[in-house]
Amino acid sequence: MGAVMAAGTGTLRLAAAPIGRPEDASARLRAALAEAPVIAAEDTRRLRRLAGDLGVELAARVVSYNDLNERERAAGLVEDLLAGRDVLVVTDAGMPGVSDPGYRLVRAAVAEGVPVTVLPGPSAVTTALAVSGLPTDRFCFEGFPPRKPGERARRLESLAGEPRTMVFFESPRRLPVTLAAMAEAFGSDRPAAVCRELTKTYEEVRRGTLGELAAWAGDGVLGEITVVVGGAPEPRGLTDPAELAAAVAAREAAGTPRKQAITEVARENGAQKRLVYDAVVKARK
Numbered sequence: 178m179g180a181v182m183a184a185g186t187g188t189l190r191l192a193a194a195p196i197g198r199p200e201d202a203s204a205r206l207r208a209a210l211a212e213a214p215v216i217a218a219e220d221t222r223r224l225r226r227l228a229g230d231l232g233v234e235l236a237a238r239v240v241s242y243n244d245l246n247e248r249e250r251a252a253g254l255v256e257d258l259l260a261g262r263d264v265l266v267v268t269d270a271g272m273p274g275v276s277d278p279g280y281r282l283v284r285a286a287v288a289e290g291v292p293v294t295v296l297p298g299p300s301a302v303t304t305a306l307a308v309s310g311l312p313t314d315r316f317c318f319e320g321f322p323p324r325k326p327g328e329r330a331r332r333l334e335s336l337a338g339e340p341r342t343m344v345f346f347e348s349p350r351r352l353p354v355t356l357a358a359m360a361e362a363f364g365s366d367r368p369a370a371v372c373r374e375l376t377k378t379y380e381e382v383r384r385g386t387l388g389e390l391a392a393w394a395g396d397g398v399l400g401e402i403t404v405v406v407g408g409a410p411e412p413r414g415l416t417d418p419a420e421l422a423a424a425v426a427a428r429e430a431a432g433t434p435r436k437q438a439i440t441e442v443a444r445e446n447g448a449q450k451r452l453v454y455d456a457v458v459k460a461r462k
Contacts, residue, residue, distance in 0.1 A: 187214075187263040189254075189286045191279055193298030196270040196401075197376030199230035205296045207231050213265035215257050217242035217250070219278055223269050242266065242278055251282045258291045270401075271300050276320045276346055301375055302344050305403035308382055309342075309370035312408065316342040322355055329355065333362035338449040340408040349373075349398045356391035359406060363387060364444045368407040374400040414446030421446065421453050422460035 192209055195201040210216070210228055216237040218224035228235050242250050254264050266273045266282065272295075273279030286293050302318050319336065322345060323329045336343060347355050352371070359369070365388030373381045379400065383390060387406070415421050421442055428438035439457060443450040 185261050186289075186291045187258040187261050189258055189282065189291055189293045190263060190265045190296060191273045191283070191293070192265055192267050192296040193272045193300065194227060194267050194270055195376070196299045196301050196304065197374065197380070199227060201299050201376060202227070202231055203296065203298050206298060207233055209265050209296055210235060210237075210267075213237045214262045215240065215254070215264045217254055217264055217266045217278075217282070219243045219268040219273075224267055227267075237265070242282070244278060247278045247281050251285050254282055255285045255289055255291070258286060259289060271302075272298070275300065275302060275318070299376070301346070301372075301401070301403045304375050305370070305372040305405050306342065306344055308372060308375075309405035310384055311342045311368060311370065311405055313342065315340070315408070316344060318344045321346045321348075322358075324351065326354075326358070329358055330362065333358055334449070334451055337362050337443070337451075338409045338447075340411075342408050343406045345404040345406070347402045347404055349400060349402055352398050352402055352404075353391065353394040356387060356394050356404070359404075360387040360391050361440075362450070363406065363409070365391075370405045371398070372403040372405065373398060375403065377401075410447050414448075415442075416446070416448070418452070418456035418459065421448060422456040425453065425457050426460070 190209060192206050210231070210233045214237055216224065216239045218239055219242060221239050221241050224239060225235065240250065257264055266279055268277035268279065271277065274283060283293055306313055306316055317339065323332050365386060367387045369387050369390055371383045371390055371394065383393060415424060424442045425435065425438045428441065429435055439450060439453050443453040
């Protein structure tokens with residue numbers, strides 16, 4: 178059961194900020210910025226720039242609330258809420274809590290019975306999904322892939338059989354290696370889209386296979402990046418572990434290295450590479 182709502186508390190408001198053009202800001206965001214007694218901002222300078230672009234004069238006490246201080250700053254913001262002051266949370270772009278600070282504060286507020294509400298608005302996740310040209314009826318958001326190669330490979334491999342369209346964030350610097358890792362884990366022919374600088378002046382959407390997009394990104398890419406990847410196709414071949422292991426063995430006998438044989442069998446049969454690998458290990462025992 179949830180916490181009982183505390184009497185006389187303020188309200189925690191999560192506000193979606195424009196992901197590019199200031200004119201995408203809602204009328205509710207403008208009003209909230211002007212009226213809030215406390216604003217928790219991921220970057221206080223960017224908040225003030227946004228307020229200036231919107232013609233809003235801030236009367237609030239503005240506090241920094243980012244990845245580095247989120248845990249310690251949340252306690253003070255909850256004290257404000259319990260004292261009856263509303264707190265508005267604004268990140269640099271999009272919705273607080275979606276790969277941005279906000280989750281810990283929401284959890285703390287809920288635990289104290291503080292009401293939480295959202296001012297909806299722009300989101301890079303749904304914007305990229307809509308423009309990608311990939312299925313939108315079922316999707317999942319996977320945030321930023323791990324930075325370390327081994328962890329990234331394991332995370333992507335665990336998603337190889339995910340049937341829903343997947344949405345990722347990535348830095349432009351790491352985009353080439355991430356797309357190459359996706360092509361390795363999901364198959365170079367998996368459809369995808371790279372969305373760059375969404376809603377901004379130099380917005381660009383590149384659609385193609387992961388192999389094609391990895392080759393394109395090799396020359397370097399700039400800007401804010403969102404990657405959308407099509408889900409795994411329905412299994413279309415062997416599913417029995419013994420049969421999968423036998424298919425790998427046949428390729429090995431023909432001279433294909435085991436790792437490559439496992440990758441090929443997994444891809445051709447719509448199976449997770451880990452499942453094929455486990456089947457091979459079991460068969461050899």
